Amino acid sequence: MGFGNAGRELARILVDRGQDLGDRMGFRLLVTGICTRTRGAVIDPSGLDMRRILAGLQETGALPGWGSTGRGEGSNAGAAEPDTYDFIRECPSDAIVETTPLNIMTAQPATSYIETALRLGKHVVTANKGPVAWHYRRLATLARDMGVRFLFESTVMDGTPIFNMVSHCLAGCSVIGFSGILNSTTNFILDEMKEGASFDAALEKAQRMGIAEADPSLDIDGWDSAAKTAVLMNVLMDARVTPVDIDREGIATVDDAYLRNLGSSGRSLRLVCEGTRSAGRVRIAEIEAGHSFAGIAGTSSILSLQTDLMGEITLIESHPTVTQTAYGLLNDIIEVATGSPSH
Ligand SMILES: NC(=O)c1ccc[n+]([C@@H]2O[C@H](COP(=O)([O-])OP(=O)(O)OC[C@H]3O[C@@H](n4cnc5c(N)ncnc54)[C@H](OP(=O)(O)O)[C@@H]3O)[C@@H](O)[C@H]2O)c1
Incomplete structure (x- = not known):
């Protein structure tokens, strides 16, 4: 959800490192859907070709099959601007990566998107600090009740491991x-x-x-x-x-x-x-x-x-770029795929 600076950088890392990560970690990451506000949405249960998506976006400013107005073209002709809640419900996925813009005063609509995904039993990884600053306890409890993870390493220092360090390396220490x-x-x-x-x-x-x-x-x-x-x-x-x-x-x-x-x-x-x-x-x-x-x-x-x-x-x-933010997301995704069900 969201395919701006952070989402695209994550996609670039997956294009460059996906195979290697799969070989080393023993699982394969498939991106089954992407949803934006004005650039359309795409879903493919068998996995999107991220190289093609990035190239198409660079060429036309929209996801393949979508016009610059955010309305469908070709096989998507006539489709209206994507509805993010429909996307969350319809995209077959184990996890949602939430990178929509921050609203520091309301933390919305990101909090509602995250809540919707958690209620559907999907893990959530986010770079958006709003929902964690305003609703951490509620969202963490919901995730635990649903047996899924809610992770947000990129929210404070991009990819620098604060939360992972404390939960993995400082067990028993307060x-x-x-x-x-x-x-x-x-x-x-x-x-x-x-x-x-x-x-x-x-x-x-x-x-x-x-x-x-x-x-x-x-x-x-x-x-x-x-x-x-x-x-x-x-x-x-x-x-x-x-x-x-x-x-x-x-x-x-x-x-x-x-x-x-x-x-x-x-x-x-x-x-x-x-x-x-x-x-x-x-x-x-x-x-x-x-x-x-x-x-x-x-x-x-x-x-x-x-x-x-x-x-x-x-x-x-030191001197982070968006690569560190995208790495924080990737690290959380790997944690979802390899870690314990909830904490
Ligand atoms: N950039 C960083 O280095 C960084 C660092 C730490 C944390 N973050 C956090 O990460 C998040 C994303 O940052 P960013 O720099 O990638 O932002 P961005 O470049 O503005 O991208 C936001 C993306 O979200 C999409 N979007 C907006 N509203 C939406 C909605 N209602 N439903 C679905 N998609 C929607 C946008 O669609 P369109 O493409 O149509 O506009 C765009 O693709 C923010 O919460 C930010 O605070 C970013």
Whole structure:
């Protein structure tokens, strides 16, 4: 479900590595359907030819058999824009890979899609943080009741294994808190301002370079960081929070002169996420030159987990691209195919 940046990159990895993965893992992954909002939908129970799909999409902007208007052509002639719920019901599959856009305030329609798939007994893998930030407990319980998996490794640090590491490598150990830098738009803007740019100029540059969204307010006002904080609290510490429960600060009010003065000191400002089981916050913090967070710039991110038996464990993701996001999805798919039925 969804075939944009992340879905297509996953398809490219499957084209390049599918055979090898099958040989090494002992199973074959078949993509039996793809559904988009405006580029049509295709279903083939015997498995789609992903090379052909990617080539067709590049050529026409739509899935093979669909026109650029999202209406069917050829054998699909007259078919209307695909209905995603019908697709979930009709596509024969063991698992759904959900990569539709994020709505940070409602987590919809992705949450309803995921719920529909789980109720049909399909495993769900998603890159979309909204449903996990808002409805983790409900969706995880539904998945467990249905005997299927609900996995979401790509939601916080792309493919960096946070949830897999904790569930597979830290059995018997409890996460008691975390802190991290998890938003690249704010990293970029704060560094540009430190070099002397105004907030507006830094933001415009971030948008020109494709780092910030056309509507950057979700990053700048700390909502993206708050959603990631809620995901980490809910999943790692069984907190029952949503993004609105996170004490949140944004960067729009940071003083230009203050940041410029940091220039030669080696210190930097960052939007830092922090959480325990009982409270989460997103705050602007001054990072000292020698601190483990000091080198985190641009699209890189860092997460330190505080645990009861293993002390502090820190994960760093350096300069990720969409390949890491797609790998996170693939890793979850492999976990579905090879792991235990539910956890
Ligand atoms: N890109 C990343 O590196 C990254 C990293 C971490 C997490 N994520 C998350 O991964 C998800 C996908 O990101 P992306 O960059 O791949 O987004 P994208 O490029 O905008 O692609 C979204 C895809 O979803 C389709 N879609 C939209 N509404 C739909 C609906 N109602 N039913 C079915 N399909 C629908 C779109 O259809 P059309 O093709 O017709 O527009 C498009 O194919 C988002 O939730 C994002 O937050 C992405």
